[in-house]
Amino acid sequence: MTAPPAPDVVRSAYAQLVVTDLARARWFWADVLGLHVQYEDAHVLCLRGTDELTHHSLVLRTGDRAALDHLAYRVRTPSDVDRAEEFFRARGRPVRRVPAGDGTHGVGDAVRVVDPLGFPVEFFHGIARAERHIQRYDLRHGAEMARLDHFNLCTPDIPAAYVHYTSLGFGCSETIEGDEHELYAAWMYRKQTVHDVAFTGGAGPRLHHVGFATHESPQLLRIADILGSLHKEGHIERGPGRHGVSNACYLYLRDPDGHRVEIYTSDYYTGDPDHETYRWNVHDDRRRDFWGHAVIDSWYKEAVPVLDLDGVPQPITEAVLDESAARVGADGLG
Amino acid sequence: MTAPPAPDVVRSAYAQLVVTDLARARWFWADVLGLHVQYEDAHVLCLRGTDELTHHSLVLRTGDRAALDHLAYRVRTPSDVDRAEEFFRARGRPVRRVPAGDGTHGVGDAVRVVDPLGFPVEFFHGIARAERHIQRYDLRHGAEMARLDHFNLCTPDIPAAYVHYTSLGFGCSETIEGDEHELYAAWMYRKQTVHDVAFTGGAGPRLHHVGFATHESPQLLRIADILGSLHKEGHIERGPGRHGVSNACYLYLRDPDGHRVEIYTSDYYTGDPDHETYRWNVHDDRRRDFWGHAVIDSWYKEAVPVLDLDGVPQPITEAVLDESAARVGADGLG
Amino acid sequence: MTAPPAPDVVRSAYAQLVVTDLARARWFWADVLGLHVQYEDAHVLCLRGTDELTHHSLVLRTGDRAALDHLAYRVRTPSDVDRAEEFFRARGRPVRRVPAGDGTHGVGDAVRVVDPLGFPVEFFHGIARAERHIQRYDLRHGAEMARLDHFNLCTPDIPAAYVHYTSLGFGCSETIEGDEHELYAAWMYRKQTVHDVAFTGGAGPRLHHVGFATHESPQLLRIADILGSLHKEGHIERGPGRHGVSNACYLYLRDPDGHRVEIYTSDYYTGDPDHETYRWNVHDDRRRDFWGHAVIDSWYKEAVPVLDLDGVPQPITEAVLDESAARVGADGLG
């Protein structure tokens, strides 16, 4: 029997995070970072960037501890939702159908799964439209995030992540590899950018960060300056800097619950059919920071747990490569 | 009998222009604007941007007068080249197969057609790879153009252009329309940006401009400054400015033969399956310049002729809407 | 008898403008442009930029028609106020002493004069301090104007303006000159920038514009984008562009009463004792716009009247060079 075909994934669409204090989270994500509040009630906040024409790219819901509730990918057609269901059922993964109205506000008929890496992932097609803000410069403030760009996931088994996402039809733009081509990290895409999802070696499943794109680099300096002005510089974890991988400029912030967000700009087009993977050696000190700066420890070590379909934290497995890779240093596998 | 299916077009890939003095053209496009010379001989120059991984996105060849030799789209597979041939043969258009080695340097098996709008267009799949310059900041200079973004074509019949490109599977991101929704201009895409091709109403077929993307807006100011320094400010035709349509920043330059190039940055993602067309009213003075500046006359009136498959200039038809649209003003139809 | 010595002028300090609708002016200058409201009552608004440590650099007061109430220069010591009084009395100009509390809010003991060019000018030393906003990025918005940079004055007799300001100890950084070195425009400074005051040939005395400095050029694009978003692009008169003279980037806006403001950035240091005047020929089309763009007519023709010490509009004299300079074109003297 042949495996059922993969759903046609369009792009990474939104992350739903559990936060412990919604007002505090609203301050950070809406007031300071500048995401637009598309919907809110006592327990939920739906947020989107300046260029997003769908209902949200980030959902914050209240809960007892910081966690990833689920990631979501948009698929091309309604029947791709069915295809996603079959795809994960055939792999024996937990699957739950979520009719429109039962799940996340604004999202149509969906399916949620726990994928082979242990992450809670939703696939949906329908989503409410939102008013066009693309040219509402009068509303822009903070980091002026344009759109969700990617998810970054901690997983102890990067090759397994690579295989799973390849089976879902993702291309691979870049990797970090050892001298024997052992895989330390991978950046994978459906839309025509460097990634929709990336994997950082480490204990997992955990969410490392969500990445939002801005149009230009001055926004990265600006939001760092604003946090300094507010004497909230403790929310700045790393950067601004230039990545080796992806060539994008980055700034990593931590929200009041410790969720990490990357403000990200200026990667490159990957839409050609024969786009080749670019491979970084793990000993090239420019791979994580093109300017050669050391990556601070918290960036490698800290990440948030993920929930299963019933909202229970998934068990975390340590990274298997940890010991043998001691000399590697900055990539967190040493 | 059903019409043959359209080829799967990936993106606008390159323009081949006729220039009258290759050394002078090289000065403008390579020395000043900063495109990388991938190949050159006495009659031809193949150029590409910093992020392009294929052989060229602009070809300049010598000839008696400035003209568009042909536009080229990359298609997804080798059999899409065949599909393109069948598609245009079924429409009774001039078609010529160009085997690898007989056509443009670096390009594989291709088909060239004169499309229903009268433009010479090539479809190809195979193209030579080029060394990765994405992170060669040491080589960047001039406008630091990252990649070809789009073609802009003058045609007297915008609705016909819209219909033809729709039949080729292009989506429509934005339009300029009259009060009765008569179509004045349209921006159409295959890759996930605002456009691969746009149509400006006017006598045609003529090439209005080729558009190259940069990463950020400072590059637009920089290349204008460099031209001022060289006392070559006459090459600056319009801008820098912000478009209403596309929301991109723009700068229009004219090369020594009068070919127009747009340096373009910061449009938006259009890859979602239900991406809606955004419609500008022709009376909104922000449509062409979001800051409300008048468009200078030469921008509306001047464009270069296009050649047929034998290198003979195509006859030019005046725009049919000219008279009735006298009140429209800036969009060149008045 | 020797002429009394000139006061030691530190810098251009503030302009007091008459506006016809204070609420509308507040919307433009504070809400949109982002100047900080340091003081306001029913008739007066005192505004300052992000880097200014003194009470205001712009005062708006209500009145029947748009006009310049007065310009103000800060002098080095309290006795320089006396020196200013003597300097202008000796020249037979109208002079009025304004004790602290009787004049503009926040300003100490001052003297007001009508200078030989017909402009109402105040000299003061003492001014109230203001809270430091230099690092309040959280408060920045709009054009993020850092500080008043200069005044630009329309006067029919540029050589007379040059002589007068030279007698006040100003240096001359740049000029526009005819083929016989006849003076068309001059930029003069006390602080170590290109100018505190400049003269544009034309009917006068009239105020051409006040110039505010921003730190970087993205702010110029940003405020233009915001005005476009608000569909208030009619307030954008000219630019963004690069000046030939001063090498600064510029954007000219008009307030609801027609007062012109320049957003200005990145000129150069002029503080060396032997700093030489840089002379532009009036036929160099880069002098007003380094990118060679034509200056629009309103920029040359329109300016606001100035008041005398009793609030009566000063009579306006046409420019004497008008006729003979017809061929000059863009510099408004043709």
Place this chain on the structure above:
Amino acid sequence: MTAPPAPDVVRSAYAQLVVTDLARARWFWADVLGLHVQYEDAHVLCLRGTDELTHHSLVLRTGDRAALDHLAYRVRTPSDVDRAEEFFRARGRPVRRVPAGDGTHGVGDAVRVVDPLGFPVEFFHGIARAERHIQRYDLRHGAEMARLDHFNLCTPDIPAAYVHYTSLGFGCSETIEGDEHELYAAWMYRKQTVHDVAFTGGAGPRLHHVGFATHESPQLLRIADILGSLHKEGHIERGPGRHGVSNACYLYLRDPDGHRVEIYTSDYYTGDPDHETYRWNVHDDRRRDFWGHAVIDSWYKEAVPVLDLDGVPQPITEAVLDESAARVGADGLG
């Protein structure tokens, strides 16, 4: 007997550094950073920035080991050179008159002293003019440094440095102070910027860095990117970042001999007569980096020795506050 008056210092003018390999230094400062080579011979290189109208702001001469040969300040008049001589003779410091032609290429009559802090300092008035490059955007490359901005000196006794430079007529824009207002660092100016010279506590006399101003922040990211491209990221020591003190954006690089250069942009005007000192508490983690990032150890510990008037390295005294300030941490006094 009254002390002789201080010379009227205009600004920090140039630094003369000893480098061990002139070709390697030329690669770094001219080819990569983009300073213009105004003069060179087998032993000396005179360099200047894009906006500098005098002969040089950096002189590199060959020698056995990296050192500061001397700092130089420009004074207002020729007689201020005499005044400088008398000023330091009266203080019993080593003084040597250097007639034009005997000293540094392009510099007129000068006096060199070893100041009370142990630094070799030159005062001069006359200096050769240089061709205006302010608008030669075609020549700009690398970091596009506009002009020398300041010197930063390591000295064990900050209060003594403050007193000495105050006696020379310098103002103090900012300080870092302990809870009892003990002085940890000071920024002092003559020109109307935050500083011409600053003092960093530590063993001294040593040269911490020379600072060059650029017009905007993108240049800081650009030069870091170029160094990454060349796989010379080891020359990047710290930043880009935003200072708390001065509010400027910074990037610290090390040249092939270990000389440190700061690329610096966007501080603020300090020219008003009553400009107040802004005081940072040493425990505010934003003082050195407004984004709260830790300062790397080498930045605090490493600096280059200085020579006396005979070219002999000056003895170095350890900082006296070291032990007691152990808890202070990042400011190098702990």
